[in-house]
Amino acid sequence: MDRDSKLSIPPTSFVPQDSKADVICKISLEEGESYIGKGVMFKGFTTDKKIPGPTFFATEGDIVEFIVENKGKIPHGASLHMAYTQTSKYLGKIEPEKIKSFKFRVSYPGVYMYHCAPGGHAIPMHIIFGQYGMMVVKAKKKFKMEEVMGKKPDVEIYLIQHEFYSSGKEAVDGHPLYTVFNGKIFRYVDEPIKAKPGDFVRIYFLNAGPNLISTFHIVGIIWDYAYWQGNPENIFTSGQSALAGPSDSWILDFRMPPDEGAYLMLSHAVGSTDRGAIGILMCDKNADTPVMIKADGPEYSTKELAELKEKSLRTISPFEPGTPDIDPVVVFGPDSKEVTVKIIGNSFFPKRIQISKGTKVKWLNEDVFSYFEGEYAGIHDIFSISGEDKFKSPLLAHAETFVQEFKTPGEMKYICTPHPYMRGEITVVENKNTSAKDYWTMGFSLSAIIIALGLFLRRK
Numbered sequence: 001m002d003r004d005s006k007l008s009i010p011p012t013s014f015v016p017q018d019s020k021a022d023v024i025c026k027i028s029l030e031e032g033e034s035y036i037g038k039g040v041m042f043k044g045f046t047t048d049k050k051i052p053g054p055t056f057f058a059t060e061g062d063i064v065e066f067i068v069e070n071k072g073k074i075p076h077g078a079s080l081h082m083a084y085t086q087t088s089k090y091l092g093k094i095e096p097e098k099i100k101s102f103k104f105r106v107s108y109p110g111v112y113m114y115h116c117a118p119g120g121h122a123i124p125m126h127i128i129f130g131q132y133g134m135m136v137v138k139a140k141k142k143f144k145m146e147e148v149m150g151k152k153p154d155v156e157i158y159l160i161q162h163e164f165y166s167s168g169k170e171a172v173d174g175h176p177l178y179t180v181f182n183g184k185i186f187r188y189v190d191e192p193i194k195a196k197p198g199d200f201v202r203i204y205f206l207n208a209g210p211n212l213i214s215t216f217h218i219v220g221i222i223w224d225y226a227y228w229q230g231n232p233e234n235i236f237t238s239g240q241s242a243l244a245g246p247s248d249s250w251i252l253d254f255r256m257p258p259d260e261g262a263y264l265m266l267s268h269a270v271g272s273t274d275r276g277a278i279g280i281l282m283c284d285k286n287a288d289t290p291v292m293i294k295a296d297g298p299e300y301s302t303k304e305l306a307e308l309k310e311k312s313l314r315t316i317s318p319f320e321p322g323t324p325d326i327d328p329v330v331v332f333g334p335d336s337k338e339v340t341v342k343i344i345g346n347s348f349f350p351k352r353i354q355i356s357k358g359t360k361v362k363w364l365n366e367d368v369f370s371y372f373e374g375e376y377a378g379i380h381d382i383f384s385i386s387g388e389d390k391f392k393s394p395l396l397a398h399a400e401t402f403v404q405e406f407k408t409p410g411e412m413k414y415i416c417t418p419h420p421y422m423r424g425e426i427t428v429v430e431n432k433n434t435s436a437k438d439y440w441t442m443g444f445s446l447s448a449i450i451i452a453l454g455l456f457l458r459r460k
Contacts (some may be wrong), residue, residue: 010061013084019103023058023063028069029076029094029116029131035300036178037185037276039313042164043320045072045116045129050297051183052160052208053114053133058082060109060140067101070094074421075375076126079117081247082106082135092119093376109139111204111230111249120376121369124210125346128171129318132208134160134295136230138224143232145200145225153193153202153253158295160217161267161277162208166326168345174211177316177326179272181265181279183297188265188279194287197258201281202251204230206295209246215268215272216250217241220257227251234407241268256283277317291330309395320423321351329354334431338403340423342366342414343380343396348424356431360405365396373418380416387412387426 004011032046047053050378058064063321068091070076078091081102090102105106109346116131116345117123136158146152163176170176178185197202207214218239228234230251242250256263300308314323321327327350342349344366355361367378382393382402388410393402395418406412406428416422 011105013082013103013104013107014086015063015103017103019063022062023056023064024067025056025064025135026067026069027053027078027133028070028071029078030070030072030334031074033305033309034183034297035305035308035312036164036180036183037187037190039311040178040185041312041315042130042319043315043322044164045076045126045131047116047131047133050299051130051238052162052295052297054132054296055133055158055294056114056135057137057138058106058135060106060239062137063103063105065103066091066098066114067102067310068094069099069161070096072096074419075118075122076116077118077122078114079123080104080112080114080135081379082108082110082112082114082137084108086091087229088117088119092117094118094253106137109137109141109231109253111136111206113208113247113249115208118375120372121346121367121378122375127208127210128165128168128345130164132162134158134204134206136204139232141232143225143227143251143253144235145202148224149200151200154289154291154294155193155201156201156204156290157193157201157281158204158263158293159265160206160208160295161214163210163272164316165318165447166322167349167351168318168347169342169349170345171211171318171347172345173451176212176272176275178276179212179267180276182295185276186278187280187298192280192282193293194284194289194291195256196285196287196289197256197260197283199256199287199289200253201256202253204249204251204295205242205244206249207244207246211246212267213246213269214244214272214277215241216244216252217266217268219264219266221254221263222252223252225253227253256281260284301435318345319347319419319421321425327351329427332356332359334359338362338366344389346416346419346422351423351425352425354427354429355406357407357409357428358405359428359429360403361426362401362403363393363396364401365398368398375419377418380422381417382414382416382424383417384414389428417454
């Protein structure tokens, strides 16, 4: 620390934990549901009961106290990208109903990501399941656009691009079902952001991912200035898009042209655009500015969420069966003597299967991180919680398998005990289905009868 005080660059973030905080940030982490628009419910993990979590602000040089409360039933934690020091030993492995806190100095200005980080294998899983948010560290130095315009922005938009997955396999493979801005499919198509002609607009953009690359673009706009990672020292002049991998960020400054109308915001990686990453920046002379749009996901009361759930068209979840249109029953006929269910991304794949009596099911663990134990590891087991055929496997590390034969018709459900939110379903049916061999025999017999009948009629 003595050395850092003599350098021309900012010190690291380490401060004694008895330091007085300038800014206090507090979040809760829990498992839960969120309505993500277009009739879709998402069952995953949340921060303050929303996805993304709350947007936080500090100023360069501030000492921040970050408080994390685990309101869930499994371990959670936090990783703070704005902290230039160790965070996991303070905020990792927070057990249910426990609270931990950590103090640090924000040394560099920028647009930063924070996310759940219990430790080990659970870090990527909890990000996939929905626990992340934005913190902006304001710069003491003026941005170039503020010098040119002689004022602060009229419109400030804090925008997170992120993804929703319907299975662990899709998440590991990087194939999201939806990609959105600030927690909702086409949120800013339904609720356009308004600015007046000539307004100075600033976008704080963060790609939370966790997988896709974004090329953020606004149709009809060229950035006057763009600042990589949100630091005024990292300045670019003009530009049509902002390239951002997961956890990358930008501050984008521009003016609204005098021509009124809709200016489309999107990722120009257009596959994700079609799945929800579109918004409208509406240029309207009657717009009420200045205005600030935070990156927080939508918030709903318990009653509102229940009503939305009642009216919803589908439910998706990375780790348990969703509605049948998302997780249909995969049917294996009587010719399938053994079928495989993969364990990948803290999820069973497929989640629902139907098999015939006497079929063997083999579970194969494709999760690789075999260090630690419990929530922190990609080590799994299979434990029946309903049905006639009771079974429990040993713990399976990467590439290990467990086989169980099912002899009793009926429906059964199972979980992974180290990760009890992981759920699968098996339906066992009587072997009454006609096999391909039976169809061949029937067809051959029918053909023989037709030929014999033809010969008989010719003789007549």
